[in-house]
Amino acid sequence: MKNMMRTALIALLAMPLGCLAQQRDGHTPPAGTVANEHNLSGVQYPRVDAAGRTYWRFRAPDAQKVEISFRGEMTKEADGWWSYVSPGPEAVGFHYYQMIIDGVSVADPGGITYYGMGKWVSGIEIPEGLAYDKPQDVPHGVVREQPYWSEITQTWRRCFVYTPAEYDTRPNKKYPVLYLQHGSGEDETGWVRQGRTNYIMDNLIAEGKAVPMLVVMDLGYATDARPGSEQPAPGARNRGIFPEVLVKEIIPMIDKNYRTLTDRENRAMAGLSMGGGHTFQTVMPNLDKFAWMGGFSGGASGVDQIETAYNGIYTDAEALNRQLKLLFVSIGSEERPERVRDFADALKARGLRNVVYYESPGTAHEWLTWRRSLREFAPLLFKK
């Protein structure tokens, strides 16, 4: 109901804003297109049509050349505006982009910025039009920004912690925890801002599909700064140490500050791309601490590496069946899914009973693949 009102309101608001754009410079957006949902309020471009084609218009009267990253050059119009229309539909989902103005890549000043590609960039969404990742009229959890001191990195770090709606009203109940990691070039803001974790979890919990749980989202980059530690090359970041930071510092900090269930059967980890790698690197050597895991577009080994990966852990199916209640892997159908699918099939053929494979239809290496992966993964956790 609220969502219908919201949709109606958006339709209503689109009209006067369209008129406004027309009044200002005589331009009317093409019929059948809507403003990208990551634009600032009232900003008309980029736009998307129902087929997924994208429409761009950018004002830069004094520029020599304007490009859109991953797309191409814009065409200069007579009036100081530049335009571009995608040659065909773009893949459904959330795509990072930058404007390139005379060779300088920058965030689109007309949009919200997201941390991806190692900096604050823009996003355009080809919507799938579903509600599972949107705010609904259900009880809402909150996302908490939690600072903590890290001895290993000798820095103040922060994580974001989703607590379900009931957390504050049941002060004696303890909760299982999912540790959920971003990908390369992203940070601890990704899973809430791009990934909409809080709304996905609110909706799954309200429907009774997922059990109430905490979700902890931290920064997957860490540099060992303890006295005597080996330093990475200047400017480089030491990725290898994040699993140690998670196990030695983040988990104890969360268990101290939140009402958590602290046994292995109530702790899960998952991540996307690089974060999928982090998940396998963290969970496999620490099966006394985790019983559930997921790698979204990342973390799977090649079939030819299964014998040797993680000291041959996949060769003892019986042991893994006892230890892992879930080994979930997923990938988008448009990002060459074969490697991950083959990995899952090979594990199943070896007798691993708790392997689940999910393939996101029509999506690539981007956040819609991962929102859907979370939607499929979270309901499987902490059950039985």
Add this chain to the structure above:
Amino acid sequence: MKNMMRTALIALLAMPLGCLAQQRDGHTPPAGTVANEHNLSGVQYPRVDAAGRTYWRFRAPDAQKVEISFRGEMTKEADGWWSYVSPGPEAVGFHYYQMIIDGVSVADPGGITYYGMGKWVSGIEIPEGLAYDKPQDVPHGVVREQPYWSEITQTWRRCFVYTPAEYDTRPNKKYPVLYLQHGSGEDETGWVRQGRTNYIMDNLIAEGKAVPMLVVMDLGYATDARPGSEQPAPGARNRGIFPEVLVKEIIPMIDKNYRTLTDRENRAMAGLSMGGGHTFQTVMPNLDKFAWMGGFSGGASGVDQIETAYNGIYTDAEALNRQLKLLFVSIGSEERPERVRDFADALKARGLRNVVYYESPGTAHEWLTWRRSLREFAPLLFKK
């Protein structure tokens, strides 16, 4: 102690990164300068020296002209870099800026983005070098992102709620609430990101200077979308309705979802610039709901308007003395403080006993004025 280690670490890290910059293009940053604290990790420019002079360097080989907003044109060097040094020291504090590349104003791709000036822009800080607004080795509260449905605006809105460190460990204790608002062109993220509210409150509470309280930070823009409501002009935002949203929707939502003390003597409101205006517009007609208020660089009436403002409320000093436990106004010494100072003096001369005036030395209309104002204001709240 941790802060010392942090400072030492920053000094240590600055060296290899300096070398890296040198290796890459033969450039070494000027001695005695440090990278702006709002740059991305490893990004060398802009830089600041101890006197407050700023140093800029930006790569744009194909641009015809590069400018820095509020400053001026950069000089093109032979190697594709552009440079600029401020003619003198800049005022201490946090300043928004944009890069202007061939006439297009954008956020600096080398920095963190902040929502100000109505879009996501960059920030440069001339540091004052104090610790009150930095993370310290004290108990930390969290900042919660709280979504809620607003009937008045017919939208999902969100606010950020600071809860003090002890909030989760004392499930039977109820807390007073400060509603704290941003300025024009900013949003609900401002008081945490630019304003560092959580660290300021953590430190004040740990020192015993402020009582533990909740701080609620919401979006000061709202458009009445109820059926039959008067609509603002196309593209315009109806600012006038925010006090109604706060009183009718936000306060009840907070009192429902958090353990709050709900009487007027446990509710305060403050804001900066436009948010100072919102504070006076909200509190003065609702003195049954608030007993403490603050206007930081905003909200004060001209001395010639004191007789008539808010239906002559200032003319009955005896009534206001009973109702308002604190009327705090502040302003930076570099933003023409006379108007606010005269307002405070005039109120005092009329017999208002609970007026407090604070002038931030050496700062202008920017976030350092407001961080300091919060530091001075919060300790006065909810006492006696």
